[in-house]
Amino acid sequence: MAALSQPQKSTYDVIVIGAGIQGSFTAYHLAQRHKDTLLLEQFLLPHSRGSSHGQSRIIRSAYPQEYYSRMMPDCFHRWQQLEAETGTTLYRQTGLVLLGPLGEPELEACRRNLGVDEVLDTTALARRFPGFRLPAGQVAVVDSTAGVLFAGRALQAVQEVFRRHGGTLRDGEKVLRIEPGATVTVTTTAGVYKAPRIIITAGAWTGAFVEQLGLRLPLQPLRIDVCYWREKQPGSAGLGSVSPCFLTLGLSQAPDGIYGLPSIEYPGLMKVCHHHGSPTDPEKRDQAPSSAPRPDITILSSFISSYLPGLETQPAVMETCLYTVYPTLSLHLHTLAPQNTPDEDFILDHHPKFSNIVIGAGFSGHGFKLAPVVGKLLCELSLGEEPSYSMAHFAITRFPGVLGDAQ
Ligand SMILES: Cc1cc2nc3c(=O)[nH]c(=O)nc-3n(C[C@H](O)[C@H](O)[C@H](O)COP(=O)(O)OP(=O)(O)OC[C@H]3O[C@@H](n4cnc5c(N)ncnc54)[C@H](O)[C@@H]3O)c2cc1C
The missing domain is CATH 3.50.50.60 (FAD/NAD(P)-binding domain)
Structure with missing residues (x-):
């Protein structure tokens, strides 16, 4: 100490x-x-x-906002410097697939900022990453720079x-x-x-x-459920530790803001979470009643059964973490201009x-x-x-x- x-x-x-x-x-x-x-x-x-806290966070170059994507080369470089300075591995490159409806503005902005032309349709995604099923009309953009930081x-x-x-x-x-x-x-x-x-x-x-x-x-602090989902057959079907990270985009069409990471923290368990949570006070986060309805789990279960059929549809491990967001502005923008981020x-x-x-x-x-x-x-x-x-x-x-x- x-x-x-x-x-x-x-x-x-x-x-x-x-x-x-x-x-x-x-x-x-x-x-x-x-x-x-x-x-x-x-x-x-x-x-x-x-x-x-926790062991993993996604790092990606893909950002819809150019001002964040412009910072990413510097970030990657500085994370590498920290690895060198401490002799510790802090990053594993896994790639990331961004999933969303064809033409979705945020997805398009990410693709532009990444400077990639390729867009994968359902068949192309299944060939490249067999663990994923994409509904018709949805596409994927690959960020090959992305990976997992050992938080x-x-x-x-x-x-x-x-x-x-x-x-x-x-x-x-x-x-x-x-x-x-x-x-x-x-x-x-x-x-x-x-x-x-x-x-x-x-x-x-x-x-x-x-x-x-x-x-x-x-x-506004939000309490986020951090969920880990068991592979039905460990190591098979392009999931588990060989899976890329993923992120869904598309404000107006569900499922927006779901992200996942390969089975790195717990063997055979993929981390799949929803980028939304319930308002909390950091001093009182443990007082959440255990019987409270968990809409995020319902959304995640439904997403997994459609998009990641190689995973079980109930979480095997659940932890919590805190986000800090702006409720007022977020509400304002959603109300006045639902197309905006x-x-x-x-x-x-x-x-x-x-x-x-x-x-x-x-x-x-x-x-x-x-x-x-x-x-x-x-x-x-x-x-x-x-x-x-x-x-x-x-x-x-x-x-x-x-x-x-x-x-
Ligand atoms: C579930 C989850 C998933 C995430 N996934 C990603 C991801 O994939 N990629 C990504 O880039 N980001 C991700 N994030 C976001 C990222 O983790 C956070 O943005 C980041 O950790 C915020 O760090 P912080 O230092 O602001 O907050 P904290 O880590 O909370 O640090 C604040 C510190 O201040 C201390 N403190 C508070 N008050 C006082 C006081 N009065 N005196 C002394 N100390 C005090 C607290 O104890 C705390 O340690 C995720 C976050 C969560 C919760």
Whole structure:
């Protein structure tokens, strides 16, 4: 435990709050630039109470939004660098198939941004990936760069290199209070620290946490069921560990937002989940009644019986994880313009009133792969440098009324 082995010290160049994948990469970039950095985490590490735990996340170049797909070469490169720096394997290339109706705008945008011409129909997909059945009228686009990031291992690796670069990680230490000023004072359950700059990357806790800074961010934590489905005949029918990852697209036509990964975490069990969940409070997520209806399981079972007939149709293992999304904007866009994608963009910005406080939040279920670049951007923002990418989509002020009491 870092707190026991490192000497007590109270003043730093930068303090980062929250040691999930985003805070840990941010702290790593700062330490790499020789900034004396303190990374604070409320729970003892490793823990499974946030969004960065578990063993697998999809990494893909395919994005409908060009501004994310443009970041992906940099992300792949930085994940490789982390592998080299720690001598750890963090990525397995599996490829990914995007499934959706022919002509679906998001699917087309992914194909364009990937720069691929090929579109597989039902027969071509079955020939290439025999585990998949595609209904007539649906097609597949292949992202061959994609694969699986070993999430838990990756989180430990980035924290390890952060420490190696001289960073201080204190876990089991919850931040209770922040007092803004030219020097920011951070009070935790174990001490008081000061720094001229702080960065908040508190995952699903961010919305409630920044209220003390007069911010009202429309962030909604969602409880996501993470489901694993048993192969009927292990290793057969092009499924299991040889399967590519997949993702369904198509807002107006079900099944949208279902994704899957090969049997890597648990032998013979494929991970297939729905990119939607139920609103929760991260402090109360375990209070969900076990008898509550599980519409996501019904949707997933039905999807599996049609698209992945080599899997059993009831989950063999279920775990939970947290997403952080924007309910207001998502609802607004669905209501007014159902053809649009809901805003699943991140918040990467300065506090509108306290410019030495930077916030990274709202990673909406797709932020893990992008963490090396997110960390770099948060580091650049905090140090007052020109960000490496356009920040136009990540501004905090795109949400009306965020300033609340701070105005
Ligand atoms: C089921 C699921 C599947 C996903 N699949 C993918 C995928 O395939 N590909 C992909 O790219 N992304 C995926 N994601 C998204 C990705 O995992 C998240 O975007 C990412 O992990 C968010 O990281 P974070 O650091 O913001 O949050 P977290 O990991 O939750 O970290 C925030 C940390 O802040 C700490 N904290 C909070 N408050 C305080 C406090 N007051 N004091 C100290 N510490 C505090 C918390 O304890 C926590 O450790 C998925 C997410 C889920 C849940």
